Amino acid sequence: MSHSYSLAYLTSNTLTPPQAIQLAAELGYRFVGLRLAPNAPGAPQQALIGRPDILRETLAAQRDTGVGVFDLEIIRIGEGFDPRASLPLLDAGAALKAKAVLVAGDDADTARLADSYARLCELMLPYGMTADLEFMPWTTVPDARTALGIVDAAGRPANAGILVDALHVARSGTSFDDLRALPRELLHYAQICDAPTSAQLGRAFTVEEMIHTARCERLLPGEGGIDLRGLFAALPADLPVSVEVPNETRLPQAGQPDWARQALAASRAVLELGA
Template identity: 30%
Template sequence: MKTEFSLAHLTVLGCAPPEMIYIASLCGYDYVSIRPIYMKLPNEPNYDLAHNKAMMKHTKEAMRRTGMRIHDIELAKIDDTIDVEDYKAAIETGAELGAKSLLSSIWTEDKSMYIEKFHHLCELAKPYGMTVDLEFVTWAGVKNLKQAVEVLNSIDIDNKGLMIDTLHFNRSRVALEELDNLPPEWFNYVHLCDGPKEIPETKEGLIHTGRDERLYCGEGEINIADIIRRIPRPVVYSLELPHLKRVKELGYTEHARRCLVTAKEYLEKHNLENFCLK
């Protein structure tokens, strides 16, 4: 089974989906992971394809010309104020582009509410054949694997999933053993990147590395290999590796290329190409 890689939008966030697709094709990726849900973060471009018909048209044209596929769309954030019904247009757009998964994360402490909303999000995506993959984020409401597993165990629907990001896994201080005995069908893809040994003590420090300064695989101190070895089935590796300084120095295409080359070198070095635990 061929190991497949996706270029995550945060790695090249300044590129609109059509440009991102051409870059991914030039670099040798199998997929792109796009961000058509506008989150209104500081300095975040708006790639709302559901309402930008011209960009949607150019995205389809780029896919046709390159043969590039969309693996997943993001980010269906859950918090106290968001009505998940508002994500329906983005889900329909993602399905139209062939996306397999919808990424979600939880940013509230209200457990009963976020479990209900996550379940409803899965219901919205299910008719389109999409999984909804929950990512725990170190500075979010659901911030570790234990909390994410609790959410998934609380709902009875077969398109729920779990998305492991190696940076958040490390910085949430998750033990490797916590991955043991989780249902294989929960795993569809992972976010691969590296990071420094030191874990910031402040939210601001965590956010800075997460959004602005992740490292190439093998460049930092995260035990990526042992995390991958505990993933219970082959998954797509989505390379989420934003690094603003390197993008400024190298350009988006060269940065994206180095993300892929170093990931492949890391997997080969650790005998993890085509790795499957079971």
């Protein structure tokens, strides 16, 4: 089955939202992902919130190309989380007709994290977007089993979701059986990339190494050691795929258009040509 592909922010982080949409259309992506809120204070993001001029340009690019916005980044749930702080992001998502918001869990109190997640889902319900909790091995939601536990503890809201990132599956101890155990209604999209595995390295990765790879040094699908075909075979065949391949060395060398083109071609080669 042919997947629909989204050009993730980390694969196109040199571009403004309208530029990302234009490039996605030229290359054959159906969607884009945008980072309209930073993943840490002072970290990079795409300007749009509070910029009606850029919002108008982005909406015009959507109308002209037919490329949609799939997911927005990022909402982080920490100890003092107030879901109302996310209202500007949610308002932007509603205007863009985004489908999902990426959520990270940082609160070490898992009961409080589940409660905060439930409150976020309740706030988001009128906006028509899902709250997709991404498990990452260095966070308090390190694997798929923990993510499912948080969502279940939150009462499994109607707009709840779990985001599967191939890199985090490989480095968290999440098994393909764990993926198959995730309820279909919680799966809205998955992220693809490649990387070396701990088996290839001969030891476990440090937290610092895992974070660096995730943000700065992923490989194109097919270049690393992750069993991507096995991983995606454990997920629904019609699941949209976000192509997330940040590489701070190779992206500038290739140039933004060619890197995004290579990333899409490599993803298709793994998921479709080898099927």
